[in-house]
Amino acid sequence: MARNPDTLLHLLLHAAHGLEDRLEAAFASVELSSTRYQVLEQLAAAGEPLALGELADRASCVRSNMTQLVDRMEKDGLVRRVGDPDDRRSVRAELTALGRERQKQGARQLAAFRKEFAAALPARDRAALERLLAALG
Amino acid sequence: MARNPDTLLHLLLHAAHGLEDRLEAAFASVELSSTRYQVLEQLAAAGEPLALGELADRASCVRSNMTQLVDRMEKDGLVRRVGDPDDRRSVRAELTALGRERQKQGARQLAAFRKEFAAALPARDRAALERLLAALG
């Protein structure tokens, strides 16, 4: 996204990209992506299998996306599909032991990353950043 | 990317995403994407055909990505491939009349969007934002 590099807009988007790349690298160190972590996190927090549509809603993505994501995660042994006896249209995703393990590792990576971010953030700029984010809302 | 919504890191990434979505929508209104616009912009600025590798370097992406992007843009009539007589390994992309037209429309959209962004940005927070971006560098 390197249009017109001398623009504050550009600098902001570029910084956000860099941040995301580094976060992605942190997750990659435990063989996850932020997308996969997000799913594992939801399932761990829920403490029970969740319907794919429910997962898609929580991830703010489209249903077909979750279908394919769960395909890949299932192939890698992170989750498994289980049917819902009460509504046979529904398919739920359930954590496997491996998925549970990876979720914990991912959580540690994320916590460390957040800490690093907070440390890099000039303390006196927190308020300004919060105003900015509110203005962009 | 909705992990842990009450985190400053998360808020920043979320805001950047929102910004990008809106920028993308602005480009879409003239049947472009930010990616395609970026290529058109480089070609217009250069004033001559550019090798695909050169375009990939300027877009900070991998060569194969540019091959495929130019495939799609060529199919849509925005650019055309031309050979380089001086180095027969090289393939250059050249703007078509349609590509030139779209680049101008895209530039107008981008300018309007930047203006809108600047207006939404609390003036007293500019300095803080610049420090923040420097710290994240």
Next chain:
DNA sequence: AAAGATTGACCGCTCAATCTTA
């Protein structure tokens, strides 16, 4: 008919492997 999931086609990106020309 409406909801849940899936499929197929596409955008945009990565990597590894390949083919051609220098």
Next chain:
DNA sequence: TAAGATTGAGCGGTCAATCTTT
């Protein structure tokens, strides 16, 4: 051998169409 471009496979996202169950 190096460099330039392409191909093929995969991730992650969209949309439109489809199939099953409610």
